[in-house]
Every structure is written in C-alpha cells, then in structure tokens.
Amino acid sequence: MTNFLAWEQTLFRDREIFDFGYIPEEFLYRETQMKSIGYAIAPGIQGEQPQNIVCVGPPGTGKTTSFKKIIEQAEQISPSNLILAYVNCRYTQTHYSVLAEVYKKMTGIEPPTSGIALKKLYEKLAQTLVAKNKSMFVILDDADFLVLRKIFHDVVNNFLRLYEEYPLSIGLSTVHSSQCPSHDEGLNSVFMPTVIKFPSYSWDETFDILDRRVKIGLYPNVVKNDIIEKITGYAVSRGDIRFAIDLLKRSVINAEKRASTIIEFTDVETALTDASDERMKRYLKIFTDSETALLSLASEMGTSQAGDLFNAFHKRTRKGYTTFHKALNKLVNAKLVDTYIENRGKNGRTRVIAVTR
Numbered sequence: 001m002t003n004f005l006a007w008e009q010t011l012f013r014d015r016e017i018f019d020f021g022y023i024p025e026e027f028l029y030r031e032t033q034m035k036s037i038g039y040a041i042a043p044g045i046q047g048e049q050p051q052n053i054v055c056v057g058p059p060g061t062g063k064t065t066s067f068k069k070i071i072e073q074a075e076q077i078s079p080s081n082l083i084l085a086y087v088n089c090r091y092t093q094t095h096y097s098v099l100a101e102v103y104k105k106m107t108g109i110e111p112p113t114s115g116i117a118l119k120k121l122y123e124k125l126a127q128t129l130v131a132k133n134k135s136m137f138v139i140l141d142d143a144d145f146l147v148l149r150k151i152f153h154d155v156v157n158n159f160l161r162l163y164e165e166y167p168l169s170i171g172l173s174t175v176h177s178s179q180c181p182s183h184d185e186g187l188n189s190v191f192m193p194t195v196i197k198f199p200s201y202s203w204d205e206t207f208d209i210l211d212r213r214v215k216i217g218l219y220p221n222v223v224k225n226d227i228i229e230k231i232t233g234y235a236v237s238r239g240d241i242r243f244a245i246d247l248l249k250r251s252v253i254n255a256e257k258r259a260s261t262i263i264e265f266t267d268v269e270t271a272l273t274d275a276s277d278e279r280m281k282r283y284l285k286i287f288t289d290s291e292t293a294l295l296s297l298a299s300e301m302g303t304s305q306a307g308d309l310f311n312a313f314h315k316r317t318r319k320g321y322t323t324f325h326k327a328l329n330k331l332v333n334a335k336l337v338d339t340y341i342e343n344r345g346k347n348g349r350t351r352v353i354a355v356t357r
C-alpha cells in the first residue's frame, strides 16, 4: 500500500520558517522604523520619559516583527530601568483584560480576574512601578481592535493619566493596520505621539524577502525564480508580505501533494484562492458590519459599477452613501478591491469596482 504519511518526501527544510509568528533573523528594509522606535524607547533605559508613538501601516508590513526585535534588544541591556509590556489587542476583549496583561508583564504578578475595580488596578500598577523605581513602555499592538470595541480612547487616556498622577515615566505606542484613530478628539492632551509609517514593501524588497525565506526554509531548487516573481506580483498588488509567505507555503504544499519536487505555476494558481480567503478573514476581524457587508457584496459581484454596488449595499444594510463611500475607501486601502474609471463611449465614464486578484 502507498505510504500516505511519507514525511521524508517533504520539500520543507524547516516548516516553521513559514509560520505567521516566525521572527526572521535577517530583518531588512525596516531600519528607519526600527531607529525611530528605538529612539522613542531609549530614554526609558535610563529611567527617563520615553516618547509616545503611533505606528501605522497595512497588515504584513513588519510592524509586529519590528517591536519583537526591539524588545529582544532591550531585554539584553543591563542594567536597565525600563519595563516593556507588549499586548496584542486582538486577544484582549475588554479594557480590564488589556490592563491585566500590562499589569502581569510589569509586576510579574497575575492580577485578580474579578472583584477589583479598574481604577484600583491602575493604582496598584502605578504604586508597584513607583516602588521599583522603573519606567514603563506599553505597546498596544493591533490597536484597531480597541478602536472597534470603542475602548481605545479610554485605554490610552487611563494609561496617560497615571503619568499625571504619579511620579512615573511612561511611554505608549499604539500600532494600527487600518487607520489611525483621530488624535484630536477626546484624547488626553499629553498624548502627542510621533507617527511612524510602515509602507508596503516594494517589488524588489518583496522579492528579496521571499527569496531569503526560500533559501532557508526549502530544499535547493524547489522554487525557481519565475515562481518567486509570480508570487511577488500577487503580493505587491495587495501590499502584504504575510500574504506572500502564506501563498508560497501553500504552493509548496500543493507541489508536495502532487508528489512533485518542484513548484509549478499551477501550484501557485491553485493556492491563490485559499491564500486570498485567509487574508480576507484576517481583515474581516477589524472591519465594521458595514465594511464586511460591502466586501461580501463586492466578492459576490466580482466586478461591478459603483452605482450598482451602492444600490445592493443600500438594499442589504439600509445605510446611505456616506457610509458606503467610507467603507469602500477602507476596502480600497486594504487592497481588497481595486477601483478604476472605465470609458463607455460618449460621456459614458463609469467607476468600476473589482475584487483584487
């Protein structure tokens, strides 16, 4: 009988190298951003006031990796007066759970899960830090989830209030992948962050990052340059390196399934739908109901005229043009859809919306 579990036939030298959470040893093209983050955090090492920063860039532009690398570096510095707390807000549902995460990292103690008021826990956190004589830097990664849960302003304001009420050096970084929340309304006047932008990688950068991954993660000659070029093209139109790595991994798995030792274009084409779906699902989690509804309509219609798409959107959600327009912009920014103007004879210019391929 055929051995269906013949793992020795794998094309992967090391599968983990293609995992979403993998931290690459070589991390290129983010020097400017890393330098700015380092510059903001560095004063904390001497116990001085770190700077507040806001990092913004689409998913898959190296934001999380930059912080992981900086944290690694900071933890090697001794002596240091700085305590860093990294929180991924994707997994913290409430204001209390964000604070509990920070508290745990800062004090090393698990806070009570209930029965203690938010204000009290903030006080305890501040008192511990004052007693330890440490400065703190809080990183709220994927802070879009806080915005979506409508607790962003509260969380930021509460952390910064500590700075006003206690002799503490506190710095805060929020990390966003869709858009920066407006900083003029309702935010504490001490929060005047420096904005650090994470643009999507260029074609050459994407190719190079993929090529390096291929060399360390796969056996030689499994992937030829023209395949990397193809994947680069698909990834650049989405501005998302995570998508590129995922598409590459899925293509390798497809080749393995065909018992081939080399990836063909068909393996990439077959993997494209699943990789695009995976990407869309990640985005859906940070989208509002209107944005989700619009995306699902745009996907159902494939290519549509703006007017038709609006009518369908209005029928489904009862929402007006302003909401439609805002939601459409968000989908365009996320490179989930493209829009272009099509000329249809005399005066017949029409805006067309198509799902990104």
Ligand SMILES: Nc1ncnc2c1ncn2[C@@H]1O[C@H](COP(=O)(O)OP(=O)(O)O)[C@@H](O)[C@H]1O
Residues within 6 Å of the ligand: 019, 020, 021, 022, 023, 024, 026, 027, 028, 029, 030, 057, 058, 059, 060, 061, 062, 063, 064, 065, 066, 177, 198, 209, 241, 242, 245
């Ligand atoms: N400059 C880079 N060099 C190598 N790999 C990168 C680079 N930037 C991002 N990656 C990889 O891409 C994936 C997504 O990066 P991540 O930092 O999580 O992006 P973001 O937080 O902006 O969504 C990770 O697997 C990471 O290893």
Ligand SMILES: [Mg+2]
Residues within 6 Å of the ligand: 063, 064, 065, 141, 142
């Ligand atoms: Mg991230």
